[in-house]
Amino acid sequence: xxAIRFHGRGGQGAKTASRILGTAxxxxxxxxxxxxxxxxxxxxxxxxxxxxxxxxxxRERGIVAHPNLVVVADASLIGDPAARVLQGVGEKTVVxxxxxxxxxxxxAETSLPGRLTTLDLTEIVVQHFxxxxxxxxxxxxxxxxxxxxxxxxxxxxxxxxLAELGLATSDIERNQAVAHQSxxxxxxxxxxxGVPQPIVPAQLQAPMYxxxxxxxxxxxAAANSVLRETGGWRTFRPVLVPDxxxxxxxxxxxxPDGVISMTKDDKPVIDYDHCKGCQICVHECPTDALVAxxxxxxxxAWRAK
Amino acid sequence: xxxxxxxxxxxxxxxxxxxFPGTSLxxxxxxxxxxxxxxxxxxxxxxxxxxxGCFTMLAAYPFxxxxxxxxxxxxxxxxxxxxxxxxxxxxxxxxxxxxxxxxLKVVVLGGDGSTYDMALSSTSGALYRGLDFYYFCYxxxxxxxxxxxxxxxxxxxxxxxxxxxxxxxPAGTIQxxxxxxxxxxxxxxxxxxxxxxxxxxxxxxxxARAAKFTGPKLFLALSACPTGWLYxxxxxxxxxxxxxxxxxxxxxxxxxxxxxxxxxxxxxxVEDYLKLQGRFRHLFEPTRQDEAIRHxxxxxxxxxxxxxx
Numbered sequence: 001x002x003a004i005r006f007h008g009r010g011g012q013g014a015k016t017a018s019r020i021l022g023t024a025x026x027x028x029x030x031x032x033x034x035x036x037x038x039x040x041x042x043x044x045x046x047x048x049x050x051x052x053x054x055x056x057x058x059r060e061r062g063i064v065a066h067p068n069l070v071v072v073a074d075a076s077l078i079g080d081p082a083a084r085v086l087q088g089v090g091e092k093t094v095v096x097x098x099x100x101x102x103x104x105x106x107x108a109e110t111s112l113p114g115r116l117t118t119l120d121l122t123e124i125v126v127q128h129f130x131x132x133x134x135x136x137x138x139x140x141x142x143x144x145x146x147x148x149x150x151x152x153x154x155x156x157x158x159x160x161x162l163a164e165l166g167l168a169t170s171d172i173e174r175n176q177a178v179a180h181q182s183x184x185x186x187x188x189x190x191x192x193x194g195v196p197q198p199i200v201p202a203q204l205q206a207p208m209y210x211x212x213x214x215x216x217x218x219x220x221a222a223a224n225s226v227l228r229e230t231g232g233w234r235t236f237r238p239v240l241v242p243d244x245x246x247x248x249x250x251x252x253x254x255x256p257d258g259v260i261s262m263t264k265d266d267k268p269v270i271d272y273d274h275c276k277g278c279q280i281c282v283h284e285c286p287t288d289a290l291v292a293x294x295x296x297x298x299x300x301a302w303r304a305k
Numbered sequence: 306x307x308x309x310x311x312x313x314x315x316x317x318x319x320x321x322x323x324x325f326p327g328t329s330l331x332x333x334x335x336x337x338x339x340x341x342x343x344x345x346x347x348x349x350x351x352x353x354x355x356x357x358g359c360f361t362m363l364a365a366y367p368f369x370x371x372x373x374x375x376x377x378x379x380x381x382x383x384x385x386x387x388x389x390x391x392x393x394x395x396x397x398x399x400x401x402x403x404x405x406x407x408x409l410k411v412v413v414l415g416g417d418g419s420t421y422d423m424a425l426s427s428t429s430g431a432l433y434r435g436l437d438f439y440y441f442c443y444x445x446x447x448x449x450x451x452x453x454x455x456x457x458x459x460x461x462x463x464x465x466x467x468x469x470x471x472x473x474x475p476a477g478t479i480q481x482x483x484x485x486x487x488x489x490x491x492x493x494x495x496x497x498x499x500x501x502x503x504x505x506x507x508x509x510x511x512x513a514r515a516a517k518f519t520g521p522k523l524f525l526a527l528s529a530c531p532t533g534w535l536y537x538x539x540x541x542x543x544x545x546x547x548x549x550x551x552x553x554x555x556x557x558x559x560x561x562x563x564x565x566x567x568x569x570x571x572x573x574x575v576e577d578y579l580k581l582q583g584r585f586r587h588l589f590e591p592t593r594q595d596e597a598i599r600h601x602x603x604x605x606x607x608x609x610x611x612x613x614x
Contacts, residue, residue, distance in 0.1 A: 010331070011532070042362075043331035043532050132537070166464065166583065168590040217366045225327035225370040233332055249315050253505050254542050256330075256338035258322040274326035278333035278531075279539030 001054035002147055002193065003064040006139060007085050008073030009233060011043045013136025016161055017071065018049035020140030024149050024157035025053040033058050044233030044276050046083035053147065067093060068191050070114070071143050073121075073135060075099045076232045076295060078110060089114045094189045096142055098122060098135065103187070117146070119186045122235065122294065128178050132236060132292075137162065141179035142186045151183055226274070230257070234277025236292040240268060244289035251281035251290060307558075307567045309510040318509060319345045325370040329362045333538025335545055336360070336443030336528030338502040340414070343441060343524070346512035349373050352390055352409040356383035356424055358416030359450040360443065373409065381423035383413045384431035387438045412439040417458035418448040420525075421483050432492035432521050439515070440523040445530035446482070453533040453584075457483040460553075461604075462597050463584045465533075470587045476597040477587060481604070486525060490559050494521035498558040498567075501527040503545035507556055507567055514558070527554045535583025547578040552605045555612075564612075572609060575602050 004021060008014030015036040022034035036049040050064040066088040075097050077083040089095060095114040099106055100123060103116040121138040137158045144154040155176055162172045238251075247266030259271040260281060268281070268290075282290045312318065323344035330337045336359065344351070351373040355363065357380045364375045378386040391411050397403035415424055420442040428440065447465050448454040454467040455478060464470055464477035489497050495518035500508040508526075515522040529545045531538040548554035549570055556568040576598060579585040588594045 011538075042329060043333060043538055045329055045331075166470070166586055168586065219364065219367050219369050219375075221367075221369065222372040223325040223370060225325050225364075225368040228327040228329075228368055230327060230329070249318070252320070253315060253318055253342070254338065254502070256332075256334050256341060256502075256541070257326045257328070258324060258341050259326050262320060271326065276332035278541070279537070280333055280338075280541055283539040284542050 001052060001056075001058060001060070002069070002191065003060075003067050004051045004053070004069045004071065004143055004147065005064045005067040006049045006051070006071045006073065006143070007077050007083055008047055008049075008139070009043075009077070009235065010045045010047050011134065012073045012235075013134035013139060014047055014071075014073050015049045016134070016136035016165065017073075017139035017143065018051045020136060020154070020157045020161045021051045021143045021147070021149075022053070023160055024140070024144050024153040025051070025147075027153040027156055028149060030055060031058055037063065043278075044230070046077055046080060048083070051143070064088075066090075068193060069094045069096070069143065069146055071139055072097045073139055074235060075101075075106075076234075078112065080232050086113065091115075092192050094146060094191050096146060096186070098139075115189045117187045117189045119182060121182060124178050124181060126294075128174065137175035137179040138182040141183040145183045145186050145188060147191060151180065154179060154183060229273045230276050231273045234275060234295055236277050236279060236294055237272065237275065238270060238277070238279060238282050238290045239293045240270070241289050241291060242267060244287045246287050246289070248286060250284050250286065254280050254284050256280065307565050309506060311513040312506045312509040315506065318342070318505060321345070323347065323349055323351075323372065324363075327368060328370050329365055330359065331530075331532050331538070333531045333541045334359075334528070335502050335530060335541045336416075336445060336526065338541065339443060339500060339508065339526035339528060340441065342502065342505050342508050343500075343512050343526070346509055346516070347410060347412065347439070350407075350409050352376065352394075352411050354378060354383045354386045354390060354411060354413045356380050356413065356415040356419040357450075358414075358419055358443075359445070360414045360416065361450065363414075380415075380419040382427055383415050383419065383424055384427040384436070384438070384440070387411045387413050388431055388434070388436050391436060391438060410439060411437070412441055414441050414443070416449065416528075417442060417444040417446060418456045420444070421457045421485050425488070428489075429492065432489065432494050435494075435520050437519050438521060440521065442485070442523075442525050443528040444525055445528040445533055447530075447533055449530055449533045455480075458485070460601075462579070462588055462601055464587055465584070475587070476594055477584075486557075486559070489523050490562055490564070492521075493562040494523060495519070495561055496522040496558070497525075498523075499525045499527070499554065499556055501545045501549050501554055501556060502529065503542040504549065504556060504568065511558060511567070518560075533584070535586075536581050540581065544578070544581055547573065547581065551575045551578045552609050553578060553601075555608070566612060572605070575605055 006014040018034040022032040025032040033052040093114040098121040100120040252260045259274045324341045349372040455465045460482040468478040496515045498511040529541045552572045557566045
């Protein structure tokens with residue numbers, strides 16, 4: 001059995017990628033299972049999804065704790081302890097990272113375990129579509145290539161899964177084209193399945209009940225949410241071009257998270273520790289003084305303090 | 306002609322923040338944008354009574370984005386919770402155990418699932434009793450926190466997880482959006498208003514006006530939702546702007562039941578608004594559903610004809 005784990009940010013398409021991979025394997029006659037983590041799949045927040053592929057019926061359920069392949073849709077997730085990208089990753093695990101860095105550069109920067117391969121999927125999407133967008137088809141294709149599935153089945157799986165999401169035929173075809181490119185370009189690394197690990201059943205604890213005075217969660221602090229940094233949610237960051245700014249305040253007014261403040265001479269200051277990268281300020285700036293720049297530098301683009 | 310008295314220029318919007326960052330609400334959340342602007346008028350001396358919904362994520366334990374207080378309730382009971390809090394504050398003040406200047410504004414936060422469906426009866430009760438509170442509904446037209454299931458706020462023609470496009474119903478949702486504004490207005494509370502995040506001065510002005518009234522003050526905030534409506538998060542203000550400019554989201558207020566439209570849109574074709582969002586994509590692709598689009602347009606036209614005539 002092959003166990004694949006996808007990590008992404010809500011909206012990037014990790015869940016759909018796990019489905020594309022599962023469907024492609026099914027089309028080739030394998031038994032396949034795919035599931036996302038159930039929870040708040042928020043735009044930008046860390047999400048994970050799983051695919052299992054085997055020749056025999058799959059008895060294992062739940063999250064993939066010992067993956068053969070880990071697909072990372074956003075390099076900044078590696079530094080985010082909440083995402084648990086490295087959980088169960090050993091020397092033999094193949095790790096794919098969506099990054100502009102080469103595998104060697106990436107390893108030098110992050111000392112990531114596992115056998116690494118990288119490709120800049122975000123750049124492929126930006127070039128073909130002219131804007132940011134979900135990379136589910138590309139992730140599915142890369143994962144399919146690494147586990148050794150045929151391109152034809154990936155092609156068909158993308159058509160099925162994206163049609164189910166309501167995408168137009170023209171969009172599906174464009175996704176198939178970029179997926180094809182990713183399938184051809186990614187540097188393959190052989191996956192060793194090794195000796196299957198015995199599965200230890202999870203120990204469940206009986207819940208404890210407390211009277212409401214003790215059992216109710218209480219927060220006795222004020223405005224302490226700032227301790228939680230959401231800067232790692234970004235795949236693109238807004239950057240000010242000071243000469244173009246006319247000091248109109250619109251970026252400050254429209255920012256949902258209140259991370260833009262204005263200086264005395266009416267210039268915006270962006271709190272990058274908390275900016276989620278929605279790009280509302282970039283869209284609304286009347287003088288194009290705010291531009292979206294891709295978060296660069298691979299795994300060290302951002303780190304929880 | 307309706308005119309803003311307090312907020313005439315963008316730079317009059319207070320720069321002090323009262324909803325702090327670090328919440329795990331989606332990037333580009335239109336509901337958070339409205340709440341943040343509203344809080345600039347409400348200030349810090351507030352007790353938020355939060356019905357379960359997306360805004361549950363505001364104060365995810367052990368963090369809170371507020372300097373004021375926050376009480377969490379079930380989806381159906383936030384206005385009842387607000388009554389309890391208001392009574393407790395009043396009793397403490399009457400007994401001299403809480404100085405009057407430390408009084409708090411009681412503000413219910415509820416999504417459309419709570420507001421239009423589950424908390425409708427407890428809201429009606431609170432309005433009937435004339436409870437002195439604010440009600441802030443962040444309306445993203447579906448049960449967003451659980452994966453965009455149909456609510457009675459979902460408009461005709463939108464595709465949701467529980468109203469998909471089918472052979473029988475190719476347009477998706479077949480029901481019309483419930484007119485909660487009129488349901489509230491039938492109770493004749495002192496103040497009701499609709500707001501949209503792309504119209505910040507209109508929003509701030511309405512909260513400033515509401516502060517003069519004792520009793521229920523209700524707000525319906527358009528919460529353009531990139532995650533559920535399927536558009537790029539950066540387009541939230543643009544989607545909100547088109548909702549207003551096409552006439553689908555009228556900006557209005559009702560003082561003691563008397564309705565005034567605070568902004569008269571140019572009534573762009575509804576198509577401009579629908580086209581931006583993935584939840585309406587099936588109306589245009591693979592085949593254009595002219596009848597459904599016409600139906601939406603006719604309802605908007607009929608509304609504006611009725612209110613202007």
